[in-house]
Amino acid sequence: MPASRGISDSPRATRLAVLRCFIAAIIGTIVAAGIVALIIWFVVRPKPIEYTITRAVVRHFNVTPPPGATVNATFNLILTADNPNRRVSMRYAHVVLRVLYGDGTQLALADVPDFRQPHHNETRLEVRAVARSAPVPDQAARELEHDIAAGELSVDVRVRAGIRFVVGDVLSRYYRMHGICSPVTIGLSPSAARSFKNVPCDVEI
Ligand SMILES: *[C@@H]1O[C@H](CO)[C@@H](O)[C@H](O)[C@H]1NC(C)=O
Ligand SMILES: *[C@@H]1O[C@H](CO)[C@@H](O)[C@H](O)[C@H]1NC(C)=O
Secondary structure, three states, X not given: OHHHOOXXXXXXXXXXXXXXXXXXXXXXHHHHHHHHHHHHHHHHOOOOOEEEEEEEEEEEEEEOOOOOOEEEEEEEEEEEEEEOOOOEEEEEEEEEEEEEEOOOEEEEEEEEOOEEEOOOEEXXXXXXXXXXXXEOOHHHHHHHHHHHHHOEEEEEEEEEEEEEEEEOOEEOOOEEEEEEXXXXXXXXXXXXXXXXXXXXXXXXX
C-alpha cells in the first residue's frame, strides 16, 4: 500500500539519518577525546620548567690587544633548573652552555653530562666554561678591555638541550630546548660573586 509508506522510509530520509548518526559519532568522539585530554591535563597539571643563572664568576680573565685579539677566561656558572611539577620528571641529554659576548662572539663552551631531574625538584648545574686563546674581533677586544677597566663584564649565556618529559612510565619524544640568559653581568672584583643578581632565562621548546 503506497499510501502507508511513511516519509522515514524514503531513501533521502535514510541518507539523512545515516548522516546524522555519523556526525553524532564524530562529535561524540571529539568530546570524549577532549574530556580525556582535560582529565590528563588536570591530573598532570604541567607547569613550565624555569631556568635561572644563579651564580656567575669569571677568573683568569685576560685579553690580548688587537689585531688578532684573543681572550682567556674561566667562567664558573650555576644554572638552576626548577621543575615545579608534581608528576612530571625530566631527562636531559646533549646539554651545552655557551658564553657569548657582544654581537654573538663565542668566548667559551661547556658540555654538561646527561642527567635526570625528578619531579618537584630544583637542580643546580655547576658549569665551568673555559676560553683558551679564544679569537675575538678587534671591536669586541676593545670593549672587553673597557669592561676590565670598569670592573664589570656582561655576557649572554645560551643553553641548548634535548629534553624528554616523563609522566609515570610514559616518556615523551625528545624536544629541543633553547634558552638565552641575558645579560649576565659579572663583577670582576673578588667580592662581586656575593652581589650577583639572578638572571632568568628565556626558553623555547
Ligand atoms: C692564554 O693562555 C695561553 C696558554 O694557555 C697563553 O699562551 C696566552 O698568551 C693567554 N692569552 C691571554 C690573553 O692571556
Ligand atoms: C634534585 O634532584 C637531584 C638529582 O636527583 C638531587 O641530587 C637533588 O638533591 C635534588 N634537589 C632537591 C632540592 O631535592
